[in-house]
Amino acid sequence: MISARSDGAPRPTAGALRLTxxxxxxxxxIDVDDYRAELFEHCPFxxxxxxxxxxxxxxxxxAPGAHRYAVEAELxxxxxxxxxxxxxLMARPHGLLTSENVVLVGQCADAAHRELLAWPHRRRVGRPHESGGRVIGLxxxxxxxxxxxQNIYGPESTRYLGRGAMDAAEARSCTRDAVAAAGHFPRTLYTLGLARKSDLLGVVKLRLDRPAATVSYILRADAWGQGYATEGARRILALGFGHLGLPVVHAKHHPDNPASGRVLTKAGFTWTGQVSGFETYLARPQQPPRTGHFIRAAARGATRRPHAAPPSASASPGSRSTVPIFMPPPAPIPAVR
Structure with missing residues (x-):
């Protein structure tokens, strides 16, 4: 039996899920044909x-009456x-094609299937944090x-970004790109929303497709000066150092925007000078990054939704949800004949 914590108290979890x-x-x-058909276009493997x-x-x-924390732990x-x-199986011929899926049926009174299947990745990326009595997270x-x-990328917030405000078409395109990037493996771009409960306040990005990992952020103008940007930067560093094992993360800001420098400094970055007209910073983990072994890494990703999760994969409580346990290998898969 394993245990989960709720409100500081341990809860037994055995029996929260029943193998059917x-x-x-x-x-x-159970019919998974529709799910498989929709997933084919997102997962070529x-x-x-x-x-x-x-x-x-x-x-x-x-199980009837099971608490969400118990269900999450058992899942x-x-x-x-x-x-x-x-x-x-990975060492066998075509072993990288191995795929395991967990199908979840039934209802949980405390959470929708989407929330259950997002754990622990959702919490590891954005564990809710109290800021002035308000819970925020990524x-x-x-x-x-x-x-x-579109409201976040308004004229005030984009003033020092060398671009104009975002229009509706670009906003739709950006959300589609963010969803698509979340499904790539290996993932090279994390475009995460900084939210206070259901209110999306800003966006924090971690890019891994450059010579050095870089962090950037943008906050809706009416949310400035309340500590949200600092907490968002801390959360993304926790992802980079704790989950991804990065040795260093870089950031920069326009020299006429010193408020961003204060945010980065409070989040743990150190100023390194000016490069190409920008103030530059870097951050390193406070302790050596952990190098988890395969099972640990696989377990961390065990409940991550596939690429752009098709509608049948994120159904409401009472229906089924499916989550792939192993995502595609880092390199493109050659044609299999």
Missing amino acids: AARSENPTG LQPSMTRGMTGWTVYEI FHAGVQAAEWIRP RELTPDDAIAL
């Missing part, structure tokens, strides 16, 4: 994986078990954030 269908390549009693009989499905049902445990199954962007994104 053991691992199989063709689950019975899935069809060859299924063709070779390397895709497994395990079905769990939420994470199911992901670890799937990762243990995958590990010895989360993935969705297409529904387009209007909020």
Whole structure:
């Protein structure tokens, strides 16, 4: 039995999920055809994986009255078990095509399936934080954030970015790009929303596709001066150093915007001078980055949603949800014949 914490108190979690269908390549009693069809266009590895009989499905049902923390803990445990199954298969021919999926059915009174399947990645990226009595955190962007994104990229906030305010079409395009980037493996761009409860206040980015990892942020003008930007920068550093194991992260700001420098300094960055007309900074982890081993890494990603999660994968409580345990390999997959 494993345990989860809720309001500071340990809770037993055994029994929160019930195994209703053991691992199989063709689950019975539940229809996953629509999900697979929609996922094919986002995950090119899935069809060859299924063709070779390397895709497994395990079905769990939420026990009546189970608390969300217990369900999340048991779901994470199911992901670890799937990762243990995958590990010895990786060395076999076409082992990188191995895919394990957990299907979740039933209802949880405390959380929708989308929230349950986002744990622990959602919490690791943006563990809620109290700032002046208000809970804030980081989360993935969705297409529904387009209007909020347009308000964030207003004329005041973009003043020192060398660009104008964002229009509606660009906002929609940016949210689509953020959703797509969240599904790439390896992931090279984290475009995360800084939210106070349901209010999207800003955007924090971590880019890994450059010679050095870089952080940037933007905040809606009416949210300035309240500590949100500093907390967002701290959260993204926690992701970079704790989850991704980065050795150093860089940032910069326009010299006429010293407020950004104060934000970066309070978040843990150190000023390094001026380069190409910008004030530059870097941050290093306070302790050596951890180099987790494969199962740990796989477990961390066990409940991450696929690429741009199709509608059937993020259904409301009472329906089914499916989450892939292993995502595509770092290198492009050659054609399988």
